Amino acid sequence: MAELKREFLRDEVVRDPVVVDTDSCVVLDGMHRVVALRELDCACIPVCAVDYLNPSIKLGTWYRSISGTMSSDEIKLALSASGLRFETFPFDISNIRENPVLAMLFAHRECLKLENGDMRAFATLKTAEQCLRKLGLTVKFETESDALKNLVDKKTKAVMTLPMIDKASVRRAGLTGRLLPHKVTRHIIPARPLGVNAPLITLTDRNTPLTDLNQRLVSSLRIRGITRKPSGAIIGGRRYEEETFIFN
Numbered sequence: 001m002a003e004l005k006r007e008f009l010r011d012e013v014v015r016d017p018v019v020v021d022t023d024s025c026v027v028l029d030g031m032h033r034v035v036a037l038r039e040l041d042c043a044c045i046p047v048c049a050v051d052y053l054n055p056s057i058k059l060g061t062w063y064r065s066i067s068g069t070m071s072s073d074e075i076k077l078a079l080s081a082s083g084l085r086f087e088t089f090p091f092d093i094s095n096i097r098e099n100p101v102l103a104m105l106f107a108h109r110e111c112l113k114l115e116n117g118d119m120r121a122f123a124t125l126k127t128a129e130q131c132l133r134k135l136g137l138t139v140k141f142e143t144e145s146d147a148l149k150n151l152v153d154k155k156t157k158a159v160m161t162l163p164m165i166d167k168a169s170v171r172r173a174g175l176t177g178r179l180l181p182h183k184v185t186r187h188i189i190p191a192r193p194l195g196v197n198a199p200l201i202t203l204t205d206r207n208t209p210l211t212d213l214n215q216r217l218v219s220s221l222r223i224r225g226i227t228r229k230p231s232g233a234i235i236g237g238r239r240y241e242e243e244t245f246i247f248n
Contacts, residue, residue, distance in 0.1 A: 004036035013197040014046055019187060021052035026174030028052065028187045042203040044210060046196050046217065050189050052167060058188040059167055060241070061100075063147035064129060064160035068137035072106050072158070075135065079104075079114075082131045084124060086112040093152060096161060097144055104128075106158045107151055121163050126181045128160065141183045143239050188242045194235065195247040196221060224248055 008014060014037065018030030027034055028050070037045050050057055079086065091109040102121040104112040114128060115121040132139050137157075142150070144161075151159045165185060173180050202213060225248040231241055 001032065001036050001039070004032055005040060008036065008040060008200055012200045014200065014203065015197055016194050017046040017048040017196055017198075019189060019192075020047045020049050021171060021174075022049040023052065024171055024175060026052075026171050028170070028185070031179065032182070037203065040200070040204070042200070043206045044203055044213060046198040046203075048189070048193055052171065056190050058241075059165070059170070060144060060186040060188060061162045061164065062141040062183040062186050063144050063162065064132075065140045065142045065147045065150055065156045066132055066137050066158040066160065067140070067156045068135070070135050070137055070157075072108070072110055075104070075132070075137075075158070076112065078131050078135055079112075079128060082127055084114060084128060084131070086114050089113050093148060096148065100161060100163045102128075102163055103161050104158055105151060105161060107154045107156065115163075122181050122184060125160070125162060125184070129181075132160075143186065143241065146239060190242060192240060192242050192244045193247070194244050197247065221247060 014033065016030075016033075018033055019028045020026065021028060034045060076086070086104070089103070089111050091105060091111045096103075096105070101113055102115040102125055104114065106112075115124040129139055139160075140156075147156075147159045147161075150156045162184065165180070170180070170185055196217070198217060202208075202216065205213065227246040227248060229235065229240070229244040229246065231243055233240055233244060235244060235246070
């Protein structure tokens with residue numbers, strides 16, 4: 001939160017719109033930005049509104065890639081000390097994504113299943129991630145494909161896989177306020193706009209009607225060029241599996 005707020009104050013713009021479900025207004029991507037902008041007393045934020053039930057909008061997750069100098073035995077001891085329980089199971093890279101569970105996969109092919117694939121798994125995920133960071137290990141968020149490839153290539157020590165979650169559960173979590181942990185869902189929308197650069201001074205303007213602010217934003221975007229990137233492009237350290245349209 002603090003880092004985001006510093007970034008907004010430094011740049012004086014919000015670069016990328018938050019993705020929201022048109023029908024429910026549930027935030028699909030960008031909840032941390034929403035909270036940070038609220039704390040900066042913004043009255044509105046730039047959004048990309050989508051029809052969440054449209055099958056063209058896909059739902060994935062972020063695997064945790066883990067690197068560092070800790071042995072698997074030391075990691076298991078730390079997880080146990082945090083109150084987590086696990087069981088070993090065979091490593092099969094070919095079907096791990098077809099049978100998603102909360103699990104720790106080590107590069108030397110040992111596998112630990114941490115939790116069944118229900119909503120309790122996400123509380124366990126949060127505890128496990130905090131435990132790994134306390135050990136001094138680096139935890140990086142990657143797409144499922146990137147994380148598993150780096151594990152097979154032994155570029156990382158381990159990967160924590162996550163169970164899949166459906167759209168109904170995402171919407172329910174947003175509407176009830178029982179938010180999911182950080183970096184659980186990864187939404188792939190048909191075309192993602194980036195670089196809209198909405199001025200912070202506009203977002204804190206409580207005197208101008210919202211319709212006028214929207215018209216001002218649209219007018220500014222119309223005169224700017226667009227760089228179109230294909231699916232799979234890495235932008236700002238994040239891989240986007242959809243096409244992106246970056247306003248110049």
